[in-house]
Amino acid sequence: MVLPEIRVSPVIQKEWGWPLALAVFLGGLGGGLFLLSELLYLHRGMVLGIISMCLSVVFLVLDLGQRPRFWRVFFKPRTSWLSRGAIFLTGAVVFGILYVAPSYISGLPWKAGTALEYIMGLIAGIFAFLVILYTGFLLSASRFIPIWNTLFLPIQFAIYAFLGGIDAIFIIEALGWISVDVEIFAPIAAALLIATLVLLGIYLAIMFSTRMGAKEGASLLMRGKLSPLFIWGVFVVGLVIPIVIDLLIIFLFPNLATIIPRTLLGISATLTLIGSFLYRFTLLKAGVYYPRI
Numbered sequence: 001m002v003l004p005e006i007r008v009s010p011v012i013q014k015e016w017g018w019p020l021a022l023a024v025f026l027g028g029l030g031g032g033l034f035l036l037s038e039l040l041y042l043h044r045g046m047v048l049g050i051i052s053m054c055l056s057v058v059f060l061v062l063d064l065g066q067r068p069r070f071w072r073v074f075f076k077p078r079t080s081w082l083s084r085g086a087i088f089l090t091g092a093v094v095f096g097i098l099y100v101a102p103s104y105i106s107g108l109p110w111k112a113g114t115a116l117e118y119i120m121g122l123i124a125g126i127f128a129f130l131v132i133l134y135t136g137f138l139l140s141a142s143r144f145i146p147i148w149n150t151l152f153l154p155i156q157f158a159i160y161a162f163l164g165g166i167d168a169i170f171i172i173e174a175l176g177w178i179s180v181d182v183e184i185f186a187p188i189a190a191a192l193l194i195a196t197l198v199l200l201g202i203y204l205a206i207m208f209s210t211r212m213g214a215k216e217g218a219s220l221l222m223r224g225k226l227s228p229l230f231i232w233g234v235f236v237v238g239l240v241i242p243i244v245i246d247l248l249i250i251f252l253f254p255n256l257a258t259i260i261p262r263t264l265l266g267i268s269a270t271l272t273l274i275g276s277f278l279y280r281f282t283l284l285k286a287g288v289y290y291p292r293i
Contacts, residue, residue, distance in 0.1 A: 018281060023056045029049075048172065056089055056131075085134040189242075217287065221286050
């Protein structure tokens with residue numbers, strides 16, 4: 001007796017959408033901005049990083065199915081990256097607030113220069129770094145969605161997070177909210193952009209040549225309904241144009257402290273952040289899997 005051939009059609013996941021894309025984007029951006037601002041001792045940068053991570057928690061809650069019971073997400077850290085992410089975000093926000101509080105509230109026991117303040121800052125920085133890591137591992141831990149199930153994602157998301165932190169500094173510096181030597185970061189930003197472009201190319205090449213599910217997801221990004229957002233939004237607007245702008249700034253403006261390069265850096269940073277969010281969003285929408293029979 002010959003059994004009939006069973007063909008299973010690929011399915012696009014619909015559980016995670018734009019709220020999670022925003023949660024992951026804002027979490028990585030906030031973690032990167034907080035860490036860099038902490039290293040440079042930029043209080044406004046740290047505060048904006050904390051706000052970004054707070055917003056990440058909000059969108060994480062919005063993406064959960066049973067919102068009144070969102071607190072349950074904290075109790076599965078051994079098995080769930082969503083749970084770990086909620087814990088990391090909460091820790092980064094709480095200890096981040098405690099670390100910057102002495103700059104705005106007098107009389108606190110962990111005032112600037114004390115060992116307690118150093119401990120607060122160290123713990124906040126560790127949690128912020130863990131937030132950066134979780135944003136990539138949240139997707140890569142999904143074994144049944146091949147386009148996500150790769151170590152490329154944690155690497156790419158980490159690079160995007162630090163790049164986002166630099167971009168945020170460029171923007172708030174261009175707005176005059178902080179004072180920082182952008183000459184240090186312009187070449188770093190250009191190098192990270194180029195590295196991201198190369199890694200994305202390698203990642204897509206691997207996805208097209210690997211198992212079922214990954215190929216279909218990559219096709220959605222490069223040839224299907226997601227291709228306009230991915231090609232024009234992620235690649236052109238988010239990577240190619242910022243690379244061109246950053247390289248022109250580096251080679252044409254020896255003094256980056258003048259208004260023109262600072263404004264151009266702010267524009268380049270804004271475009272990169274748009275592309276960074278669209279990368280998360282399109283990647284979530286390209287989550288193709290083959291259901292079990």
